[in-house]
Each structure stands twice: as C-alpha cells, then as structure tokens.
Amino acid sequence: MTPEEFRAAGHALVDWIADYRTRLPDLPVGSLARPGEVRSAVGAEPPEVDGIEAILADLDRVVVPGLTLTQHPRFFGWFPANASLSSVLGDLASSGLGALGITWQSAPALTELEEACCDWMRQLCGLSPEWRGAIHDTASTAALVAMLCARERASDHAQTRSGLAGVGRPLTVYASPQAHSSVTKAALLAGFGLDNVRFVEVDPITYALSPAALEEALAADVAAGCRPAMVVASAGTTGTTAFDPIAAIVEIARRHGAWVHVDAAMAGAALLLEEQRWRFAGLEGADSLSWNPHKWMGTILDCSLLYVRDPQHLIRVMSTNPSYLRSPVDDEVTQLKDWGIPLGRRFRALKIWFQLRIDGVEEIRARMRRDLRNARWLAEQVEATPGWTVVAPVTLQTVCVRHEPVGVDGAPLDTAALDAHTQRWAAALNASGRAFVTPAQLDGRWMVRISIGAAATEQADVAAGWAAVQDAAAAAASAAI
Numbered sequence: 492m493t494p495e496e497f498r499a500a501g502h503a504l505v506d507w508i509a510d511y512r513t514r515l516p517d518l519p520v521g522s523l524a525r526p527g528e529v530r531s532a533v534g535a536e537p538p539e540v541d542g543i544e545a546i547l548a549d550l551d552r553v554v555v556p557g558l559t560l561t562q563h564p565r566f567f568g569w570f571p572a573n574a575s576l577s578s579v580l581g582d583l584a585s586s587g588l589g590a591l592g593i594t595w596q597s598a599p600a601l602t603e604l605e606e607a608c609c610d611w612m613r614q615l616c617g618l619s620p621e622w623r624g625a626i627h628d629t630a631s632t633a634a635l636v637a638m639l640c641a642r643e644r645a646s647d648h649a650q651t652r653s654g655l656a657g658v659g660r661p662l663t664v665y666a667s668p669q670a671h672s673s674v675t676k677a678a679l680l681a682g683f684g685l686d687n688v689r690f691v692e693v694d695p696i697t698y699a700l701s702p703a704a705l706e707e708a709l710a711a712d713v714a715a716g717c718r719p720a721m722v723v724a725s726a727g728t729t730g731t732t733a734f735d736p737i738a739a740i741v742e743i744a745r746r747h748g749a750w751v752h753v754d755a756a757m758a759g760a761a762l763l764l765e766e767q768r769w770r771f772a773g774l775e776g777a778d779s780l781s782w783n784p785h786k787w788m789g790t791i792l793d794c795s796l797l798y799v800r801d802p803q804h805l806i807r808v809m810s811t812n813p814s815y816l817r818s819p820v821d822d823e824v825t826q827l828k829d830w831g832i833p834l835g836r837r838f839r840a841l842k843i844w845f846q847l848r849i850d851g852v853e854e855i856r857a858r859m860r861r862d863l864r865n866a867r868w869l870a871e872q873v874e875a876t877p878g879w880t881v882v883a884p885v886t887l888q889t890v891c892v893r894h895e896p897v898g899v900d901g902a903p904l905d906t907a908a909l910d911a912h913t914q915r916w917a918a919a920l921n922a923s924g925r926a927f928v929t930p931a932q933l934d935g936r937w938m939v940r941i942s943i944g945a946a947a948t949e950q951a952d953v954a955a956g957w958a959a960v961q962d963a964a965a966a967a968a969s970a971a972i
C-alpha cells in the first residue's frame with residue numbers, strides 16, 4: 492500500500508468509525524453472536540485480496556454484531572471502556588508513526604513522552620514527586636511486575652542465585668478475597684505458589700480488607716517461619732469497588748518488611764477528583780500503584796500506569812543489557828525496557844497526550860462527576876423500590892443490586908431459587924439488547940453489578956437502563972413463580 496492509497500482508504504475508515512460511533516445508540520448493547528458465528532462468517536480459508544469498501548462492509552456485517560458495545564449509552568457491564576475518540580487519534584498516530592520502541596535510541600520521543608506523560612498523570616492525581624511511572628499494557632502485567640519486585644526484595648535478589656528454590660522458607664502474599672483474579676495469577680506466575688497466597692478476611696459490611704485480620708495472618712506466618720513478601724491493597728475491588736484501608740495496610744506491612752502494591756486498576760481514575768482522594772489515604776506509603784486510564788478515564792485500551800517509589804529496585808529486577816541494545820548515552824537516559832517485561836513497546840503515551848490536549852482533564856473530571864451523581868441517583872431509586880436491594884456500599888459509579896421477589900406462598904425465595912432468578916433476569920436483559928449488566932457473586936450469592944461510566948451515558952440512559960432491569964426481573968419472576 493502506498494501513502495496515497497493509504498490516504499484514500501484511511502479517510503474511508505475514519506468516516507466509517509465516525510458513522511459507527513454516531514449510530515451506536517441504535518444498536519443492541521450486548522453482542523447477540525452465538526459461539527462460532529463470527530468464525531463461520533469470515534470463512535475457513537485465508538481471505539482474498541479486497542478493496543477497503545468490501546472490508547468496511549464486513550466490519551458492519553461480521554464485526555460489529557460480534558461486539559458488546561462498551562461505548563453504548565446503556566452499557567453497564569464490567570467497567571467503563573470508552574475508547575474516547577481523542578485517544579483513538581493518538582492510537583492511530585502511534586500506528587502511523589510505527590516507532591520501534593525498544594531502547595531510548597530507537598525512539599527518544601517515545602521514551603521521553605512516556606516519562607513526561609506518566610509525570611503529568613502523577614500531578615493530575617495529586618501524587619508526590621516520589622513516584623516514577625511507566626505505561627504497561629494492563630493492570631495484570633503491572634501486578635506481575637510489582638509481584639516480581641516484591642519477591643526479589645524479600646529474597647535479597649535470589650534471582651541472581653538459585654531463585655525461590657534457594658530461599659529456604661516460604662515467601663507469602665496477602666490480598667483480599669475481593670481482589671481481582673489478576674492478583675492471584677500474578678502470584679502464581681511469580682512463583683509464590685497458591686499455598687503461600689493468603690486471602691485475608693474482609694469487613695462484612697464494606698467488603699474492605701480487615702487490618703486486624705491482616706495483622707493476625709502476618710503474625711501467624713512469621714511465627715511459622717514464613718517471610719511476608721507482599722500485601723496487595725485493592726483500591727476499588729472488582730466486585731463492589733470496596734476500598735481496602737491503605738494507611739493501615741502500609742503500617743502493618745512495613746513492620747514486616749512486606750511490599751505494598753495498590754491495585755487501583757478501575758478506581759484509580761478517581762484520583763483525578765480531589766474530593767475522592769481521601770479514599771486512597773496512606774497511598775504515599777505504598778511501594779507501587781497501578782491504575783488503568785483505559786477504564787473510567789476513557790483512554791483506549793491498552794494503557795495501564797504502574798508507579799513505583801524505588802525505580803532503581805525495579806530496574807535491578809527487570810534489566811538486561813545485551814551488547815546489541817547498548818548506546819553511548821545509556822547513562823543519561825531512561826530505558827523503558829528495564830521497567831517491565833517486554834522489550835518492544837507501542838507509543839502508548841500518544842493516546843493520553845492526545846486525550847489531554849483534545850478533551851482536557853476538566854472534561855474528563857466533569858464526566859466522572861456526572862457518573863458519580865448518576866450512580867447515587869440509581870442507588871436511591873433501587874432502595875426506594877419494593878423487592879430491590881443495594882447489596883454493597885456505593886463508593887463510586889458501580890451499584891450492586893439484587894431483586895428479591897417473594898414466591899407464590901408469599902415467602903422469600905430460598906438462596907438457590909434466588910440465585911437462579913438473578914442469573915435468569917440478568918441473562919434475559921443482556922440478550923434483549925436494551926442494556927448490558929454483569930452478574931457476579933458476592934458472599935457466594937449472585938447479584939448484579941450496574942457499572943455506570945460510558946461517556947454517552949446521561950441520567951436518562953440510567954433511567955432507561957433501570958426500567959429495562961425492572962422489566963427483565965419482573966418477567967423472570969412471573970415465569971418462575
């Protein structure tokens with residue numbers, strides 16, 4: 492493809508994207524695709540050479556119906572994933588520049604814009620200059636990197652000798668049972684072993700990690716000859732957006748020399764709002780913090796910030812220095828390859844740079860405050876409606892609900908029947924295309940998360956979503972009873 496051919500096809504693609512985003516509210520929110528449907532639509536044989544028009548037509552025919560539309564105004568699933576168009580432009584610029592991000596020398600602009608961007612985000616979040624950051628693909632990767640740092644600190648850099656096998660006593664990791672699955676995954680990948688991961692009790696009302704239980708778990712492990720290596724504080728748990736008490740966790744972990752990683756993948760965006768920062772009290776005492784601009788802030792996937800307070804330790808754990816990656820200025824520059832796992836990286840800072848320069852942080856903040864108001868409004872509606880409960884405190888923009896109808900005999904449904912009812916109405920709602928929600932388990936029982944935060948979601952959309960939720964639940968209840 493020549494640059495001139497690219498120009499013509501590119502204009503057609505940009506037009507297609509703008510049209511798609513415009514008509515998105517008229518499409519079903521959840522994908523109605525059946526398993527295997529997309530594969531059979533694209534065919535088993537490699538495709539023939541084709542023009543851009545035919546390819547764009549297939550985006551409409553095959554791809555769009557195969558997507559759950561997270562930018563839809565009635566998308567209330569997992570977490571906000573807005574892919575703001577300003578950041579899409581940055582992503583496009585990244586692709587068009589085609590920079591080879593392997594060392595400072597291969598792309599000084601990529602390295603230095605990423606450093607600058609991480610520092611701007613630090614300032615916008617009200618974090619002290621002690622934090623240094625880099626952009627990773629996801630919070631899962633960030634958690635693994637933090638976990639490896641913790642492992643090496645607790646083992647006095649055992650990786651340079653015989654690794655964990657030579658440590659002689661178990662290194663232990665602590666997190667809330669409400670922590671994201673990526674925390675357990677990172678602990679397993681970092682070699683700690685599931686036997687050495689402790690899921691510490693949470694407060695039964697707030698679902699935040701209990702400091703007293705953490706203290707007890709650490710003391711018991713130390714008495715048993717273990718070496719506590721890391722505590723993960725979830726600032727915004729996945730299920731209910733509960734905030735673990737970071738200050739108390741830091742204080743306890745520090746006494747045992749354990750690394751504290753704050754996983755704020757979703758809720759870290761709330762640091763942009765000064766009035767929400769109290770939820771993160773104690774953060775400055777942690778060792779690492781990750782959060783995803785690609786969630787509520789609206790930057791397009793993938794964009795996850797990982798900040799550490801001791802970059803020299805991180806670099807010591809991550810760095811390699813083969814001859815072919817050296818340059819004369821190595822002493823003066825940052826080598827982002829030594830800040831994480833991959834060598835090559837995309838020019839991700841452009842996404843944030845474009846978003847901050849086109850939308851501006853005040854627009855992002857205003858949108859997030861609107862979402863907080865809408866969540867409070869919804870919680871009030873739910874609480875005021877007979878047969879409905881809000882099952883966990885609403886901290887930010889996620890409202891966890893349950894519909895608890897009574898049976899024909901006027902008695903409450905038993906737990907199994909209620910679980911079946913919850914899953915049935917949520918599935919029916921998602922299949923209707925009217926709105927999209929995420930059923931999840933809390934305390935072993937099913938509930939439904941309504942996560943508000945698509946850029947297009949106004950209060951009227953939340954009201955329409957709540958009406959669709961009630962309709963689905965009423966229909967499921969009358970079918971079951």
Ligand SMILES: *Cc1c(COP(=O)(O)O)cnc(C)c1O
Nearest residue numbers: 629630631671673727729756757
């Ligand atoms: C979404 C989420 C993750 C995982 O994020 P990825 O970037 O998809 O890996 C981890 N932790 C929390 C608290 C999350 O909300």
